[in-house]
Amino acid sequence: MSEDEKNPAREIIGDYARSNFRYFRTADGTVYAQRNGHPVARPIRSQGTTGSHRQELIVGLFKDGYGVFNGTALKEALDLIEALAMSEQVQPVHIRVAPGFDGATWLDLGRNDGQSVRIHPTGWEIRTPDPQEVCWRRTQLTGELPLPAKDTNGKGLDLLLRLCNFANAQTESLAIAWLIGCLGPSVPVPAPFLTGPQGAGKSTGARMLVRIIEGMSSDLRRAPKDEENLIAAVAAGWVTALDNLSHLTPDMSDAMCCIVTGAENVKRALFTDGDVVRSRYRKPLLLTGIDVGVIRPDLAERLLPLRLERPRVRRTEAELWAEFGEILPIILGSLLDLTVKVRATEAEIPTDLRMADFAHLCAQLDAATSFGALDAYRASLDDLNDDVIEGDLLAQTVLKHAAGIDPGAEIRMSSSEWLHCLTQLYTGEECRPLPKGWPTTGKVLSDRLKRIQPVLAARGVLVDWGRTGTARYIEMTRPTPPEPDEQAGMF
Template structure:
């Protein structure tokens, strides 16, 4: 046999073994994956990361079965052929931690992060731990996929109580909102606002954030520092489900906008590596959890996507070792109680609140209240109201608009953006004879266009305080040029 024939035979042996033991497919973004037949975990063909690649998996399987140790060249060529075959093959979605069931409506799955693929099936009639079939769900594992303990059945609210006993929430409303957020994290179809943990020094904000994260991600999960740029944050959220960011002291405008996209869902498109014209698509929507933010620097659109959870200093201090040993011991009961509650809550039929931006989460709160009457929906409204106050306190333009609206009476006022800029600037700077002059603050709008853009961002915040801002054009009877105007009307908000 010639050397060429020998190499071809080796490639054929590898390809035949691979096709007999693995199913190959592509994700909607075009990434090729391999899934062991009868097992729910898939691995990317090309990854060389610590989570392992299919190439490593295949090489190890063939070696353990006594087929020999093949050269890297032969393995690469065989996998290149298999990757090419996936172009015309099936397209499947891979998931991290939670996923909808592909074969049953209303059923979701929770990955326990175990090597044997055991997962939790959450259905309308109850939940159970078993290994899903390849048709039901496909899991993707990363270094951030920690292992969860087997949840204890029949816990109900007793399991939730064990979590509340370990956390330092200052009121029942914050406790209820924390559980509503955890319920949302179990449902891949529900965008959830990002909990923002506040409290005095020593209230255990970081510790509570770890606990909430580890209920979903396991004991190996930990808090992270905020990435410095967009690429870093997208990489962080793509590798896990819950993204906990600790001790944030400042958010740039771009990072704030990106967090809005992560909470409600978006995608990024970048040039694929080592190509000139191909692109790589990355879709993401993940639960965020934040601590340490001064809300005054939060932009209004992010403020609508936050969940204010208040903490207080504990009456009794415990050592780290004691606290986490107790939490680890309670985690199976906490997770079981959360799953029991998820089944109960999802069965409730309630109306969707139409006045809140994150209506899916508001509906979940209403379902939760229908079961246990803990007032999570009123608490969510109060949380948004608190955040609105904080946003206004940190935005001089919003304060000036509200101050002007208080003197307008009930009728609307229409002006061009430039005229509004002049009106608001005069009001703030104190150009009236009986008021001292104040220099304009940094970031004050310099043109009518900048003012218009700022007001669009502030529109929901101002509406929450009864001031409606709208844009339009004059009719030809009013102005032959049909110039644009901004209309401000006080007293029409909720």
């Protein structure tokens, strides 16, 4: 019997694995494997339908003539590999978009050969990334993108906008700005909310925007029933598109805010009492619907309304998607060309908007193309403030009360006194009943005012909190408008 035949099976598997794969761990302790020279990483313990490293190892051993090994030998070899990998260098894994070296970013095309797009300060190119630079994580939601076309002269975006039913040029500029933002791994982008009358093609338009980034196999989803399912769906892909929203609970609204600007979720690890699993997420989000009811102010600051109109000519689904699939390489190539141009353009960072990174991107887009995206973004936020006020009776009552305050005057009262004042103003002489959800205590009123404070400020009403030597107070002010010559000096 030869020496190779005397070796235990686990040693054969371990030697083969170390010769053909690179092993590393992420910050949360998950161990991944990468085939030498290939950027796609697979967790060694995953048993999912997207393929685990265990399955990859079995196939490789069989095809390379080592035979088939039993489960015990594989488990022992993988246990040793996992233990050894815990001392290796920590490296993150990415889905679809990743930062690279020297200021570059990468876009995963979802191809089996690992070819990706490298976007760098002077252009973009198609190549296979160095595994030391980028590790791609693939899931069932990772669709394949076509190879982008070169030298498109920007016609791809014109072809895209011709297929969509955006209401005006301002909406088109915001849609393009959002697509550029989706190609940046570190820039939080607001969530587009596609609205319009019934039959305006909101779902079709949303699919087109998503498939530019996620491939033709991606689709819209129904809104999950709870926050945990929403986070699970977000973690498995890059762009999450939720269709036909008709109502948002406070918990779902807060969860969407966290998805847009980033947060961390911690839960108990399975089959343990003291260990936890951490998951960080900040992903692009897209929503469609005719009306989602009351929009909370914090979510409104993170939305990007894109209004569509009904098309004059209807087309069949088969005809529409056949054309879209044919021009997708051109659209993607044009988008990449514009992304490089925008990133190379200098522009001042607006300091008055919540989503400052996206506002800066809009300013860069305007400097590169004169689209007017930043003005369109400001106008869209102003419209959302109107929607928030229309759905919040307390905000309406505060604005009604503030209308009687002289410009520059300050009114200070305790929270209980403000509650009594605003309640009396709402009920009026006819003593109409208070609506459901009206504040019942001064503390509840104070918390509600803090939530709608940005909306009130956008309408010229400043609310602040302070303390005297004996008590706390809430102050309401209408600033004095600037003189005409001062306004002229601002520009």
